[in-house]
Amino acid sequence: MEDRSIILEVTFKAALLGRWQSLELNCEACGVSVRFDLQRLRARTKHRVISEFVHRARCRFCGAPPASAYLVKKLEGNDPLRWMPFHIEEWSKDGNRREALLTASHSATVGRAAFECTVSERPKQFITLRKGTWLIATSRPDPPPGKVARLPDRKRDEMSTEKSQGVG
């Protein structure tokens, strides 16, 4: 499933923030439609606003201006897990690729419990509990998956401070 927009009077930045993924240009004469990856196009073009790029774009086959242009994005409607913050995920053996989003939760406590269950069900798999890029728990001590930051040690520090204050 895809969503489309004909509103092109937006900057590349705004379109990317709105999760638009590509720009489709259609040539009526050739019956050809070409899709550009928005991220790559933004890096390549000097135009800031998408309509400016479209106005100057020409069909690479016949040289005609595009008959129509759309912003396109894939709809993620079938995966409600994505929109919950705490993700339990399975990674490839080398930790470089996320294989699957297994389950998700709105609550950290439930997320933690689900993580423990998942790890005991799949002891050989590499499982993590994440919130965004924060790694909250992992079934393997090292290395953490690529592009994933470890949780800051704040909590541990707070706990040790409390302890030392109690002692002092």
Ligand SMILES: [Zn+2]
């Ligand atoms: Zn053409």
